Amino acid sequence: MPYVDGFIVAVPKKKLAEYAALSKKCGKLWREYGALDYREWVADDVKVGKLTSFPRSVKLKPGETVVFSWITYKSRAQRDKINAKVMADPRLSSMADGPMPFDGKRMIFGGFESLVKV
Numbered sequence: 001m002p003y004v005d006g007f008i009v010a011v012p013k014k015k016l017a018e019y020a021a022l023s024k025k026c027g028k029l030w031r032e033y034g035a036l037d038y039r040e041w042v043a044d045d046v047k048v049g050k051l052t053s054f055p056r057s058v059k060l061k062p063g064e065t066v067v068f069s070w071i072t073y074k075s076r077a078q079r080d081k082i083n084a085k086v087m088a089d090p091r092l093s094s095m096a097d098g099p100m101p102f103d104g105k106r107m108i109f110g111g112f113e114s115l116v117k118v
Contacts, residue, residue: 030071
């Protein structure tokens with residue numbers, strides 16, 4: 001059964017190219033270890049809601065945009081194996097040297113089981 005890790009993060013618009021470059025490196029690493037897909041999407045039509053919304057979820061600040069991402073795996077077990085390998089890979093820690101192009105404290109993430117496929 002397919003499994004997905006999903007992420008929502010606030011990225012300063014002036015650092016979007018830097019974020020995309022980092023994301024490409026991360027995507028290649030996850031795919032190398034067996035992830036089926038790695039996608040990052042930047043907000044285009046995302047409004048601030050009265051109670052909840054993507055901007056509210058990451059406490060979006062002026063000059064930032066929302067990035068919505070996911071990594072697809074064959075299964076939860078496969079995801080757990082792949083993530084363990086990625087986290088142990090020294091290339092990942094070297095990517096984190098220096099300031100990140102986003103505030104990781106405001107990242108929202110989690111794993112999701114497949115519910116509906118049409």
